[in-house]
Amino acid sequence: MAQTALITGASRGIGREAALLLARQGMQIAVNYREQRGSADGLVSLLHRQGADAIAIQADVADREQVNKMVHNIEQAFGGVDVLVHSAGIAQQKLFTNIAPEEWRRMFAVHVDGLYHCCQAVLPHMIHQKAGRIVTVSSMWGEVGASCEVHYSAAKAAVIGMTKALAKELGPSGITVNCVSPGVIDTDMNALLTGETKAQLCEETPLCRIGTAREAAEAIAFLASDSAAFITGQVLGVNGGIVV
Numbered sequence: 001m002a003q004t005a006l007i008t009g010a011s012r013g014i015g016r017e018a019a020l021l022l023a024r025q026g027m028q029i030a031v032n033y034r035e036q037r038g039s040a041d042g043l044v045s046l047l048h049r050q051g052a053d054a055i056a057i058q059a060d061v062a063d064r065e066q067v068n069k070m071v072h073n074i075e076q077a078f079g080g081v082d083v084l085v086h087s088a089g090i091a092q093q094k095l096f097t098n099i100a101p102e103e104w105r106r107m108f109a110v111h112v113d114g115l116y117h118c119c120q121a122v123l124p125h126m127i128h129q130k131a132g133r134i135v136t137v138s139s140m141w142g143e144v145g146a147s148c149e150v151h152y153s154a155a156k157a158a159v160i161g162m163t164k165a166l167a168k169e170l171g172p173s174g175i176t177v178n179c180v181s182p183g184v185i186d187t188d189m190n191a192l193l194t195g196e197t198k199a200q201l202c203e204e205t206p207l208c209r210i211g212t213a214r215e216a217a218e219a220i221a222f223l224a225s226d227s228a229a230f231i232t233g234q235v236l237g238v239n240g241g242i243v244v
């Protein structure tokens with residue numbers, strides 16, 4: 001029977017590319033979106049045209065009830081979730097001294113609470129099956145810290161901590177947990193970067209360019225595949241060498 005993958009934040013960017021690649025591995029795809037229903041439906045139509053089973057499913061990952069309902073609906077449609085990719089994310093650049101409490105909370109709610117909610121919702125099925133793959137998405141800033149992105153860096157560091165701890169706890173249940181840590185990737189998240197900033201980032205990167213969503217998704221697809229069966233608790237950088 002085909003495996004089912006839930007990809008959060010899949011209506012665009014890295015999540016969208018991961019959905020396309022996992023469908024190519026023969027998985028049934030649950031495309032989670034928060035508000036971009038049109039884009040999520042468009043992706044589902046594309047997946048159907050490519051011969052994959054897919055549904056679009058709304059949930060704000062920060063909201064536990066919405067996540068539980070989403071996973072319940074996926075179970076009704078496809079059976080339990082075998083592969084979870086938590087790609088949903090937000091970014092904000094601000095001096096630390098200006099970060100408002102609600103901005104701090106929201107950053108953790110999406111990245112950290114979101115991962116907590118999604119993992120708890122999908123794990124009963126994975127533990128029952130004694131198999132499963134969880135792929136988290138951190139950032140190079142979660143590894144080395146970014147000025148003016150303290151809340152983002154801290155939340156992404158927490159994602160790495162959760163990945164490693166979960167890998168230890170879930171290994172005996174046959175579940176792997178790994179993290180993809182992108183560098184600068186050309187998605188809407190970076191739409192506000194000026195040409196000058198992008199050029200500077202390229203200059204600082206050994207491979208002399210920024211990455212594509214497809215390149216980050218390839219690492220996700222690998223960690224979700226059978227080829228990565230003996231890999232768990234790892235952080236795989238996809239960053240052109242800017243952080244080594």
Ligand code: NAD
Pocket residue numbers: 008009010011012013014015032033034035036059060061062086087088089090091110137138139140181182183184185186187188189190213
């Ligand atoms: P993106 O902005 O294109 O996509 C993020 C998606 O997450 C969007 O579709 C958005 O609607 C969704 N989302 C946000 N909050 C959500 C919520 N509460 N519930 C459900 N969905 C939600 O950005 P991207 O570049 O594709 O980012 C994907 C992941 O990669 C994020 O976790 C991001 O932090 C991480 N990342 C990106 C870069 C980069 O340079 N683009 C670098 C490092 C890490």
